[in-house]
Amino acid sequence: xxxxxxxxxxxxxEPSKVTFDRRSGKLNIIDAPLIMNPPDRSAIQVALNTNLExxxxxxxxxxxxxxxxxxxxxxxxxxxxxxxxxSINDISYASLLARAFSDIGIDALFxxxxxxxxxxxxxxxxxxxxxxASFIGNVSSAEIxxxxxxxxxxxxxxxxxxxxxxxCIFTASHQETKRYHKSADIRDAYQKEIRKIxxxxxxxTGLTIRKFTxxxxxxxxxxxxxxxxxxxxxxxxxxxxxxx
Numbered sequence: 001x002x003x004x005x006x007x008x009x010x011x012x013x014e015p016s017k018v019t020f021d022r023r024s025g026k027l028n029i030i031d032a033p034l035i036m037n038p039p040d041r042s043a044i045q046v047a048l049n050t051n052l053e054x055x056x057x058x059x060x061x062x063x064x065x066x067x068x069x070x071x072x073x074x075x076x077x078x079x080x081x082x083x084x085x086x087s088i089n090d091i092s093y094a095s096l097l098a099r100a101f102s103d104i105g106i107d108a109l110f111x112x113x114x115x116x117x118x119x120x121x122x123x124x125x126x127x128x129x130x131x132x133a134s135f136i137g138n139v140s141s142a143e144i145x146x147x148x149x150x151x152x153x154x155x156x157x158x159x160x161x162x163x164x165x166x167x168c169i170f171t172a173s174h175q176e177t178k179r180y181h182k183s184a185d186i187r188d189a190y191q192k193e194i195r196k197i198x199x200x201x202x203x204x205t206g207l208t209i210r211k212f213t214x215x216x217x218x219x220x221x222x223x224x225x226x227x228x229x230x231x232x233x234x235x236x237x238x239x240x241x242x243x244x
Contacts (some may be wrong), residue, residue: 003107004105005047006101007076008127008152009071010037010040011060011063012037019031037069039045044076048179054077055077056078057080058082070181075179082097094127107169108167109170110170127169129170137170139153148161148166209234
């Protein structure tokens, strides 16, 4: 049996590009490029360490694709962009993830423990509730054993081993060991296909019924980067910014 694990990634506005409108007294995040929520890197690290087939999920529009490209560059095997007209809240996000989780056949889903824009969110717990799945927070590692996950949880500065039945939801604790991508990883990431799932709404008998529609995506043309290492890195960064 080939098990699959997923990582939910929050696409957040790059803090250095957020501006402040003095007239309205509000922050302008619309024009800021989206980056991967930094704590979600820990979730990627824990998921990759399971050595299982991996998927990354982002809820948003095409503007969020660079976040998935970065996940692919870090080693994630498959990327899915969930497009939706649903309102932005924990419950609607949980509904989207639960459906994608079931449709693709994910066995475990990892989340970061917080976001830099909203702080702690309840999406992980809400998703577990929607799926009727086990939920364990603050997990530093997870491995499969006899069809179940053995999660290592940090509690009161002690490591606890917990047997978790499938399906399951985890939030990842902060990982000291960081995973970085190289310029070749970025190049390879832009040659991979991002699977798109459109979440549409239709009205029926006064109730809102939502359905998923698979969207075929064309595989991007390969880009060959040549030259000295510094130039290759500069060209790779330029390509990523073009996608934002």
